[in-house]
Amino acid sequence: MCGLMAVVDHPEAANLTYLGLYAQQHRGQEGVGIVCLNDDRTFSLKKGKALVSDVFRDYDFSKLPGRTSVGHVRYTTAGGSSLDNVQPIFAEISKGRVAIAHNGNLINADKLRRELIQDGAIFGTSSDTEVILHLIARTPSDIPLEEAVISALQQVQGAYSLLILFSDRLMVVRDPAGLRPLALGKLGESLVAASETCAFDLLGAEYERDVLPGELVVIPMDGKAKSYFPFKKEKSAPCIFEHVYFARPDSRVFEQNVYSVRRQMGVELARESHIEADIVVPVPDSGVTAALGYSEQARIPLELGLIRNHYVGRTFIEPMQSIRDFGVKIKHNANPEVLKGKRIVVVDDSIVRGTTSRKLVSMLRDAGAKEVHMRISSPPTMGPCYYGIDTPEKDQLIAAQKSIPEIGSYIGVDSLAYLSLEGLYKAVGVEQSKMCDACFSGEYPLGTPQQLVQIKQEQLL
Numbered sequence: 001m002c003g004l005m006a007v008v009d010h011p012e013a014a015n016l017t018y019l020g021l022y023a024q025q026h027r028g029q030e031g032v033g034i035v036c037l038n039d040d041r042t043f044s045l046k047k048g049k050a051l052v053s054d055v056f057r058d059y060d061f062s063k064l065p066g067r068t069s070v071g072h073v074r075y076t077t078a079g080g081s082s083l084d085n086v087q088p089i090f091a092e093i094s095k096g097r098v099a100i101a102h103n104g105n106l107i108n109a110d111k112l113r114r115e116l117i118q119d120g121a122i123f124g125t126s127s128d129t130e131v132i133l134h135l136i137a138r139t140p141s142d143i144p145l146e147e148a149v150i151s152a153l154q155q156v157q158g159a160y161s162l163l164i165l166f167s168d169r170l171m172v173v174r175d176p177a178g179l180r181p182l183a184l185g186k187l188g189e190s191l192v193a194a195s196e197t198c199a200f201d202l203l204g205a206e207y208e209r210d211v212l213p214g215e216l217v218v219i220p221m222d223g224k225a226k227s228y229f230p231f232k233k234e235k236s237a238p239c240i241f242e243h244v245y246f247a248r249p250d251s252r253v254f255e256q257n258v259y260s261v262r263r264q265m266g267v268e269l270a271r272e273s274h275i276e277a278d279i280v281v282p283v284p285d286s287g288v289t290a291a292l293g294y295s296e297q298a299r300i301p302l303e304l305g306l307i308r309n310h311y312v313g314r315t316f317i318e319p320m321q322s323i324r325d326f327g328v329k330i331k332h333n334a335n336p337e338v339l340k341g342k343r344i345v346v347v348d349d350s351i352v353r354g355t356t357s358r359k360l361v362s363m364l365r366d367a368g369a370k371e372v373h374m375r376i377s378s379p380p381t382m383g384p385c386y387y388g389i390d391t392p393e394k395d396q397l398i399a400a401q402k403s404i405p406e407i408g409s410y411i412g413v414d415s416l417a418y419l420s421l422e423g424l425y426k427a428v429g430v431e432q433s434k435m436c437d438a439c440f441s442g443e444y445p446l447g448t449p450q451q452l453v454q455i456k457q458e459q460l461l
């Protein structure tokens with residue numbers, strides 16, 4: 001759950017990177033960093049543990065003067081939330097200076113880290129990304145940079161979309177399964193890269209194409225970009241949850257407009273679990289797009305019965321449960337004018353722990369709703385994500401602990417229905433099991449960290 005942004009060869013590279021990260025703030029709110037490659041091949045860095053607008057408030061961008069820069073917004077999925085872990089991570093290795101920004105999660109990072117430490121490596125952060133840096137640093141100093149990066153990445157397993165900036169080139173990489181998004185665009189003569197295309201829109205850049213699964217794009221500062229496919233081919237498995245919740249609806253992700261896909265999820269949901277009601281109420285913002293589709297398909301008018309305070313961030317994205325509980329209350333309010341005496345269908349994207357839905361349902365009832373039917377535009381969340389989206393362990397996932405009727409009575413609704421996995425794929429318009437859907441299906445395309453440990457133990461035996 002992070003956002004990446006790169007601008008290559010532009011006089012206002014850092015400023016544009018800042019704007020691109022601003023547009024992608026929803027991908028991570030714990031920290032932000034920008035590294036700039038200066039004309040004299042030195043690097044400048046600014047990072048902080050706050051929102052993009054706060055870290056760069058009144059910032060003097062002449063302190064980031066270079067023509068190429070990479071940036072990152074962070075939400076912790078591996079490693080702690082200290083400033084050291086805010087990316088890009090910058091280091092000096094035998095191959096020169098390097099800055100690295102990573103979206104995704106490595107599943108064999110702990111093992112590699114232990115081995116590297118035993119071998120004398122000194123780690124400055126607790127993030128899995130630093131493992132990649134160490135692996136690059138440890139390749140023989142006489143091999144070309146591309147080969148060093150390829151050899152390092154061949155040792156890691158998991159999800160990675162990466163920006164790796166050296167003093168003479170930028171490398172843009174997507175893991176062979178293509179779990180996390182990464183797009184390339186053009187701004188005049190300059191090349192840009194971002195996790196989501198909404199960043200390009202803000203800059204006035206044009207989307208060119210997605211970085212393909214397993215592709216390494218090398219962009220020299222004084223030459224043409226080259227593309228390589230150096231990794232063993234794997235079944236591609238882009239994350240379906242980007243479409244369900246994570247990406248912004250105005251973005252193009254995995255070559256599809258998120259808004260259209262999400263709206264269609266609402267259409268499929270209404271087809272599968274229609275119920276008589278007076279109004280459809282979206283949970284803002286996460287349920288809005290699917291609710292539009294639901295309302296259209298069910299021919300039930302959409303009303304804004306829940307209002308969101310926009311000055312509160314994503315409550316879920318607060319790492320502490322105590323803050324999260326408080327956050328749900330200050331984030332939404334019910335509008336009795338709209339709800340009183342009505343049978344309502346409330347639409348949201350997912351139920352994770354059940355905290356949000358339970359509080360919202362009680363708010364809707366307090367505001368006078370006669371019946372509350374909850375419709376969820378994805379299947380029950382049954383397992384954690386190991387590939388870069390923060391989901392709690394199984395014991396905290398309500399759908400892994402309770403049946404659907406039990407969840408319904410826990411959150412206090414008259415009826416509860418989820419979109420089926422088939423319906424979800426229908427909405428995305430992709431053949432079933434062509435994407436990662438592990439948090440819903442339990443089928444982990446790259447395996448889980450526990451499975452890796454088990455395989456290792458079996459090999460040792």
Ligand code: AMP
Nearest residue numbers: 286316350351352353354355356390391
């Ligand atoms: P909960 O209270 O734990 O059931 O939170 C569920 C809400 O959090 C959903 O309605 C989503 O909008 C949002 N959500 C679901 N998955 C995630 C996630 N991995 N990260 C952040 N927010 C999420």
Ligand code: SF4
Nearest residue numbers: 239241385436438439
């Ligand atoms: Fe996405 Fe879920 Fe797969 Fe994680 S487990 S990559 S959230 S689909």
